[in-house]
Amino acid sequence: MTDYLTLKDLRSYYGQIQALHGITFELSEGSVTTLLGANGAGKTTTLRAICGMVRSTGTIQFDGRPLIGLSTESIVKLGIAHVPQGRGTFTRMNVEENLQLGAITRSDRAAIADDIERMFTLFPVLKERRVQQAGLLSGGEQQMLAVARALMLRPRLLLLDEPSFGLAPLVVRELFKTLTQINREEKTTILVVEQNAQLALELADTAYVIETGQIVQSGPAAEIANNEDIRKSYLGY
Amino acid sequence: MELLTNQVLAGIATGAIYACMALAVVMIYEAIDHLNFAQGEMAMFSTFIAWQLLEWGVPYWGAFFGSVAISFCGGVAIERTLFRPLATASILVQIAGFIALFSIINSSAGLIWDFSIKSFPSPFGSAPFLGSQLISDHQAGMFFITLILLGLLYFFFRFTRIGLAMRAAATLPDSARLVGINVGWMIALGWGLAAAIGAVAGILIAPVVFLEPNMMAGVLLYGFVGAVLGGLSSPAGAVAGGFMVGILENLAGTYIPVVGNELKLPIALAMIVTVLVFRPTGLFGRPQVQRV
Numbered sequence: 368m369t370d371y372l373t374l375k376d377l378r379s380y381y382g383q384i385q386a387l388h389g390i391t392f393e394l395s396e397g398s399v400t401t402l403l404g405a406n407g408a409g410k411t412t413t414l415r416a417i418c419g420m421v422r423s424t425g426t427i428q429f430d431g432r433p434l435i436g437l438s439t440e441s442i443v444k445l446g447i448a449h450v451p452q453g454r455g456t457f458t459r460m461n462v463e464e465n466l467q468l469g470a471i472t473r474s475d476r477a478a479i480a481d482d483i484e485r486m487f488t489l490f491p492v493l494k495e496r497r498v499q500q501a502g503l504l505s506g507g508e509q510q511m512l513a514v515a516r517a518l519m520l521r522p523r524l525l526l527l528d529e530p531s532f533g534l535a536p537l538v539v540r541e542l543f544k545t546l547t548q549i550n551r552e553e554k555t556t557i558l559v560v561e562q563n564a565q566l567a568l569e570l571a572d573t574a575y576v577i578e579t580g581q582i583v584q585s586g587p588a589a590e591i592a593n594n595e596d597i598r599k600s601y602l603g604y
Numbered sequence: 605m606e607l608l609t610n611q612v613l614a615g616i617a618t619g620a621i622y623a624c625m626a627l628a629v630v631m632i633y634e635a636i637d638h639l640n641f642a643q644g645e646m647a648m649f650s651t652f653i654a655w656q657l658l659e660w661g662v663p664y665w666g667a668f669f670g671s672v673a674i675s676f677c678g679g680v681a682i683e684r685t686l687f688r689p690l691a692t693a694s695i696l697v698q699i700a701g702f703i704a705l706f707s708i709i710n711s712s713a714g715l716i717w718d719f720s721i722k723s724f725p726s727p728f729g730s731a732p733f734l735g736s737q738l739i740s741d742h743q744a745g746m747f748f749i750t751l752i753l754l755g756l757l758y759f760f761f762r763f764t765r766i767g768l769a770m771r772a773a774a775t776l777p778d779s780a781r782l783v784g785i786n787v788g789w790m791i792a793l794g795w796g797l798a799a800a801i802g803a804v805a806g807i808l809i810a811p812v813v814f815l816e817p818n819m820m821a822g823v824l825l826y827g828f829v830g831a832v833l834g835g836l837s838s839p840a841g842a843v844a845g846g847f848m849v850g851i852l853e854n855l856a857g858t859y860i861p862v863v864g865n866e867l868k869l870p871i872a873l874a875m876i877v878t879v880l881v882f883r884p885t886g887l888f889g890r891p892q893v894q895r896v
Contacts, residue, residue, distance in 0.1 A: 418782065443784035455779035457772055468772050471765060472784035516783070 448522035458502030469519030617743035619850020624805035625827025635794020644820030650803030679799025724810035835889020
């Protein structure tokens, strides 16, 4: 197992305010890792830092390449897809155009067309809505579209920010089943940030718990899930 | 009845000028989300470049496309050097930038080519179009070139990947970066396109209004009216809006006695106010619908 993504002493800032106080963790290729923690703990900021969207110091290495200092678009071109909080849907464009945009950095047109069909198999509801304006989809449909758009990059690393947010429990189950399938079949490495800890721990192999910008607990997901102290103190269930 | 038809035809003829300019206005609005007050001056400068090329003996279409290409590069250069540093500044600072650009271009054109009025040739000639006294071959030619331009733009934005990337960058820059689009370059490209369309508009308008550094002052105002009337988010709407302004202006001047020739301009401004009060997205603009 090699260290695929490594974060060392990561400190991030919004203007004068420091949001991360030295985050250190690593994840291996093909794994599913989850970052857990309360509101405002720094989970989203960690993902944003990986994508070069906040000012950061420290080290972030992806497959041996340092990421800090690179622009967001160059980081994406290395194969890191990010499903942001709020989904980042291109609301004025239709579903198919959203998928095309996910693959905008690729140039293999035939493969892109194949991938769009594959997304329609993975998320049949998107096929029905193919030419509908994306802003008119329901929350769940938009979340699926956001995941599908990210997969269109054929990412080597998929970052998901609260994929369950605002979705009905049944839709969430469906979505997480699909994520598991993507991880198994395509060997896509996944880093998922979740408030719904129970759900995330079922999906992940490894879990990290963040509090006020620092990692406070870590371990195999099953262990964290069974540790009553951690559950009560940090995860609230 | 004949008077009405004739006035509508004449309206379409002037409307073609406004439509061309409105299209350029909408293009830059799509790319940067603001109106560019220097748009008219950029078009005027492009027209002078075409005129200079003609003076040097370049054939008409060579000068036409030469000027369009130079304007495209100029538009990109203006964005990279002047507006890139202002990208995160407040809207008022940007407007100050536009006005500065306006004066700089206007004065440099006067410095290089002086303020005397020059005539500019038309590739279509000025013979009456199909025997009509009100619309000339040149005006008919303008009408068709505007439509062709619109068709090309529609194709570019709907069916090409770079057009798709440009639309994404303009509407949601953060999301666009997350799919790997270089938003900065897309904006520069938008400036280039707007400058190129402005060049086409200027070259087509020049035979009608004559070439001098202040030629675009009135035209740009009508172009804005057309763009607002049709909807700033809709290129086709802007073109339709431009034609409507031309026609309405002519009809009001003919049929409403108090208006006459002198009050045509207030009519145009009254149209802006009416549209903004009753339908702020313009007649064809898309309201932004979003589920939350």
